[in-house]
Amino acid sequence: MPPDVSLVIVNYKVKPLVMRLLLSIRAHVRIPHEIFVVDNASGDGIAADLARDFPDVRVIANADNRGFAAANNQAARAAKGRHVLLLNPDTELIEDCVTPLVQFADAHPQTGVVGCRVLNPDRTLQHSVLAFPTLGSQVPIMLKLHHLFPHLPAVRRYLRRDFDYERTQQVDQVIGACFLMTRAALDTIGLLDERYFIWFEEVDYCRMAKNAGLEVWYTPQTQIVHHGGQSFAQVFAPRRQRYFDASLVKYMRKHHGAGASMVVRVLHPLALFLAWIIGLLGIKRSTYA
Numbered sequence: 001m002p003p004d005v006s007l008v009i010v011n012y013k014v015k016p017l018v019m020r021l022l023l024s025i026r027a028h029v030r031i032p033h034e035i036f037v038v039d040n041a042s043g044d045g046i047a048a049d050l051a052r053d054f055p056d057v058r059v060i061a062n063a064d065n066r067g068f069a070a071a072n073n074q075a076a077r078a079a080k081g082r083h084v085l086l087l088n089p090d091t092e093l094i095e096d097c098v099t100p101l102v103q104f105a106d107a108h109p110q111t112g113v114v115g116c117r118v119l120n121p122d123r124t125l126q127h128s129v130l131a132f133p134t135l136g137s138q139v140p141i142m143l144k145l146h147h148l149f150p151h152l153p154a155v156r157r158y159l160r161r162d163f164d165y166e167r168t169q170q171v172d173q174v175i176g177a178c179f180l181m182t183r184a185a186l187d188t189i190g191l192l193d194e195r196y197f198i199w200f201e202e203v204d205y206c207r208m209a210k211n212a213g214l215e216v217w218y219t220p221q222t223q224i225v226h227h228g229g230q231s232f233a234q235v236f237a238p239r240r241q242r243y244f245d246a247s248l249v250k251y252m253r254k255h256h257g258a259g260a261s262m263v264v265r266v267l268h269p270l271a272l273f274l275a276w277i278i279g280l281l282g283i284k285r286s287t288y289a
Contacts, residue, residue, distance in 0.1 A: 003032040005102050005180075006081030010071040011037055014089045015044040017227065022054050024093035031099040034058065036075035040065040067197035068176075076181070076191050084186065086179040086202075090227040094119075097178065097222040104219055105182045112185035112214030113206050115174025117165060117223035125165055126226055129218050131158050132172045132207060133200075135260045138248055142264070142271040144278070168219045172210070176202035177226040188212050193254075200247040207255055237279030241272050 007025065011018045018037060025035065038060040039046050047061050060074050076084050083105055085098060097116055105111050118128035131137075137158035140146050146155045156162075163171075179202055189208045192201045206216045245268045253261035 001032070002080045002082060003034045004081060005031065005033045005083045005085050005098060006075070006079030007033055007035045007098070008072050008075040008079070008084060008086050009035070009037045009089050010040060010068055011042055011046055011089050012040045012065065013042045013044055015042065015046045015049065018046065018089045019049065019053070021087065021089060021092055022057065028093045028096040029098045030096055031102055033098065034079070034081060036060065036079065038062065038071040038075050040067070040071050067194070069192040069196045069201040070194040073191040073194060076186070082183050084181045086176060086181065088177040088226065091177050092225040092227065094225055095222060097224045100219070100222040101178075101180045104217065104221065105180060108215065108217065109184060110213075110215050111182050111217055112188070112209030112212070113174065113182070114180045114217045114219060115178055116218075117220045118175065118177055118226045119223055121225060121227055123225070126228070127159065127161075127163075128175045128177065128226075129160050129163050129165070129171045130173050130175070130203075131160055132255075133158060133203060133248070133251060135252065135256060135263060138252075139263065139267065142245065142248070142267055144274050166220055168217065168221065170215050171218045173203050173206040173216060174218055178224045181205070185209050185214055188214060195250050196247045198243050198247065200251045204251055204254065237275040238272050241275035245271055
């Protein structure tokens with residue numbers, strides 16, 4: 001019998017976090033599962049450590065950094081599970097969140113993606129449900145205007161500040177920290193779009209699922225801790241902005257047309273300059289910008 005779920009973790013120079021996540025999976029998950037760790041040329045010796053401490057984990061070692069979407073897809077193509085659960089390497093299980101997600105997917109056959117409650121390390125709620133991006137919401141975020149004007153209507157709608165995290169409900173998108181791709185989605189729309197190196201790949205997947213008539217769900221029935229952006233914390237702000245804008249261009253062109261993507265291209269140099277200033281000042285960026 002195939003496992004109920006395949007767990008996929010992508011490592012990029014965060015080996016201690018991956019090892020902690022694997023320990024938490026070992027401690028909590030009881031449903032039949034398999035685990036993949038895809039290493040994007042981290043050079044941190046994780047393959048040897050996994051062979052020693054977690055011999056049951058399947059390791060895919062890349063000679064170069066293929067990006068988040070492509071690395072996840074490598075494991076998903078080899079996965080035997082009925083569903084595939086993507087876990088950010090900086091997440092940590094504090095309970096068996098995997099079994100309830102699989103049970104939810106099985107009970108709702110039209111589900112394409114499901115995510116759960118996400119907590120900060122101090123166990124406070126982390127906002128993990130957003131609306132689909134629009135040009136009106138993303139331009140202020142690119143230009144950091146939402147920091148100066150936090151009540152901009154388009155940004156507030158995008159960030160779903162009014163969302164009720166106590167209620168199970170259909171949503172536009174859940175963040176990729178804990179992202180269950182159901183068998184219905186895998187069979188209908190396939191894998192992540194590898195044109196996204198980092199950022200927007202999970203947003204795009206939720207959009208494709210909805211376009212295919214599938215459902216995206218949030219459930220508070222279980223929870224996971226997300227330490228937040230540890231791989232990219234090692235990257236200087238302008239480089240992060242470059243990755244963000246490049247993915248945003250692809251998303252806008254795919255879902256909003258050439259005109260929207262051109263606006264992002266035109267504003268990119270200014271966004272890069274602002275990111276450079278933020279990097280020099282050492283200002284911590286928010287999750288979304």
